[in-house]
Amino acid sequence: MSKKSKGQTIITIYPDWCKGCGICVAFCPAKVLELDAAGKARVAHPEECINCGFCERHCPDFAISVVPRGRKKRLPPELENGV
Amino acid sequence: MSDVTELIHQYLRHNKKFPHVFCPGCGHGIVLGSLIRSVHELALSKDEVVLVAGIGCSGRIAVYVDFNTVHTTHGRALTFATGIKMANPDLKVIALMGDGDAFSIGGNHLIHAARRNIGVTALVLNNSIYGMTGGQSSATTPKGAVSQTAPFGHLEKSFDLVKLASAAGANGVSRGTVFHVNMLDRLIAEAVSRPGFNLVEIMSPCFTQYGRKNKFKSAVDMFKWLKTETSPLESWEQLPPEEKAKRLPIGTFLAGQEPGLEVLYGNLRDDLAAKEQPR
Numbered sequence: 001m002s003k004k005s006k007g008q009t010i011i012t013i014y015p016d017w018c019k020g021c022g023i024c025v026a027f028c029p030a031k032v033l034e035l036d037a038a039g040k041a042r043v044a045h046p047e048e049c050i051n052c053g054f055c056e057r058h059c060p061d062f063a064i065s066v067v068p069r070g071r072k073k074r075l076p077p078e079l080e081n082g083v
Numbered sequence: 084m085s086d087v088t089e090l091i092h093q094y095l096r097h098n099k100k101f102p103h104v105f106c107p108g109c110g111h112g113i114v115l116g117s118l119i120r121s122v123h124e125l126a127l128s129k130d131e132v133v134l135v136a137g138i139g140c141s142g143r144i145a146v147y148v149d150f151n152t153v154h155t156t157h158g159r160a161l162t163f164a165t166g167i168k169m170a171n172p173d174l175k176v177i178a179l180m181g182d183g184d185a186f187s188i189g190g191n192h193l194i195h196a197a198r199r200n201i202g203v204t205a206l207v208l209n210n211s212i213y214g215m216t217g218g219q220s221s222a223t224t225p226k227g228a229v230s231q232t233a234p235f236g237h238l239e240k241s242f243d244l245v246k247l248a249s250a251a252g253a254n255g256v257s258r259g260t261v262f263h264v265n266m267l268d269r270l271i272a273e274a275v276s277r278p279g280f281n282l283v284e285i286m287s288p289c290f291t292q293y294g295r296k297n298k299f300k301s302a303v304d305m306f307k308w309l310k311t312e313t314s315p316l317e318s319w320e321q322l323p324p325e326e327k328a329k330r331l332p333i334g335t336f337l338a339g340q341e342p343g344l345e346v347l348y349g350n351l352r353d354d355l356a357a358k359e360q361p362r
Contacts, residue, residue, distance in 0.1 A: 017101060021108035026303040056087040057264045058306075060112025061102045062095075065088035 006030070007047035010067050011055075015040050017063035024055035024064060087120070094119045094129070096149050104143050108302020110261030110287030114208055115144050117264055118177070121271040122150075132175050135164040137189065139181035140215045140289075141208040158189025161196045164203045172202065172345040175275055182209040182223040186242050190222075193282075197251035200279040202343030206271065207244060207282060210289035218292030229296040244284045245336050254279030254339040260286040262309040263333060270335065279343040286313075286331070 011032065020039035032049045036042040041064065055064045095101070105111045122132055134152045136145035137160035145152040151174075155163045164178040185193050185207045196203060211228065213219045218231040223244065227236045248256045255277045259267040267285065274281035288294060288305035299305050316334030319327065 019102060019107035021302050023108065023303055023306055027306070053087060057116065058113060058262075059088075059116075060105060060109055062088050062091050062112070062116060063102070067089075 005050065007049055008069050009046070009049045009051045010069055011043045011046055011049060012065045012067075013041050013043060014063045017061045019061055019063075021060065023058050023060070027054055027058065029054065087116070090123060091116050091119050094123070094149055095147055099147055101147075103147055105140065106289075106291040108288070108290045108305070109140070110210070110285075111141055111144060111208060113261040113264060114141075114206070114267070114285055114287060115148060117261075117267045117271055118144075118179075118206070119148065120268050121275060122175075124268070124272050125276060127175055127275075131173070132177065133164075133167055134177050134179060135160045135167065136179040137181065137184035138215075139184050139213075140210070141179055141181040141184070144179055158184050158187075159192065160184065161189060161192040161203065161205065164205075165196060165199070165201050168202050168343075168345050169348065172349060175204070176202070177204045177206060177275065179206050180208070181214075182207060182211065182244070183213050183221045186244060186247070187222045193248070194251040197248055197253040197280050197282070199344045200252060200254055200341060202279055202345050203281075204271075204274045205280070205282045206274075207284045208287045209244065209284055210287050210293060211241075212289050212293040214289045214292045218296070228293070230293070231296075244282070248282040248284075249337050252280075253282050253337065254341055254343070255281035255335070256284075256337040257282075257335040258284040258286070258331075258333050260309045260313055260333055261288070262306050263313070266315075266333065273335065273338075277338065277340070278346065279339060279341050286333075 018040040024041050025033045025035055030048040030050050032045050033041050034044040056066050129150050132150040134145045134150045136142040136154050138157035145154050153163055160178045160180050164176045168176045209223055211223050213221045220230040220233045220237050223241045224230055224237045225241050229236055245256050245258050255274055257270045259270045270283050274283045290302040290305055294305045313331045313333050316332045319332035
């Protein structure tokens with residue numbers, strides 16, 4: 001993985017939804033996340049993120065979103081108002 | 084890849100209380116996400132999908148997702164699903180059950196739904212224990228495992244859900260885990276689009292009731308177990324017999340294309356109607 005392709009994402013964690021199970025922290029291949037003092041996930045090294053999407057798919061509480069930098073719309077227009 | 088969480092939020096019922104009721108590290112939330120992605124990938128609208136859930140931890144999933152949902156009595160998810168599918172064959176009916184729901188309390192319904200080949204997709208969330216009621220041994224608790232009702236180790240053998248469903252005549256049978264999420268997405272999408280009765284067994288860890296009593300230090304340990312102790316069916320078949328016994332195969336075991344009961348019934352009705360018209 002080249003240096004250029006790292007850290008091109010915006011990682012958001014919703015602390016209210018995070019239960020601190022630690023799955024994202026344990027399996028993140030780039031060690032981007034860590035648990036904070038309250039036991040919840042925290043983005044520690046956003047510059048290392050390789051946008052693999054593991055944390056997003058494996059979060060049982062839907063508490064993490066990883067969005068590539070510079071993308072204006074988050075969802076295609078047909079999804080904006082629900083399906 | 085990057086729309087995952089936003090996409091899931093589009094399908095949730097936001098008037099319900101979040102975060103959901105599942106314990107930290109429970110795999111059921113991952114199954115919910117996987118189900119939503121599969122339905123989205125198949126381009127089904129929310130009104131086309133019916134989610135029928137039984138009683139148990141897994142039954143709570145139906146509460147959170149904005150499809151047509153029915154929360155039924157214990158073990159009877161498949162009977163409700165059969166009725167819905169026969170009444171309106173255009174709907175995609177997904178029955179969501181726990182292992183106790185599907186194979187103990189509703190065991191008879193499951194084998195007969197498989198025999199009838201009714202066009203329902205059964206997702207069985209196997210956490211090896213009766214999680215909601217306090218961690219009693221279930222029909223899928225592995226031999227030797229410690230539980231609330233077997234403090235010195237479980238003496239009985241467990242059901243092999245894949246073999247049971249295959250023998251009962253299901254059209255499609257597959258097994259996935261909540262660790263292998265991309266595979267799980269694919270398995271669910273294939274099962275929903277395949278005709279006839281399809282069963283997907285999903286290994287979902289229960290740390291609170293099962294892991295703590297069985298030498299798993301954390302929920303993460305259980306996910307590591309899922310990662311190391313399973314192998315895809317193709318590579319599992321190459322293993323020597325003693326290795327095969329230790330490892331759990333995952334993948335698609337059966338993929339029949341026989342039409343489901345509701346199709347045969349519709350054809351019969353059309354034939355009879357055509358015969359009656361000349362009068």
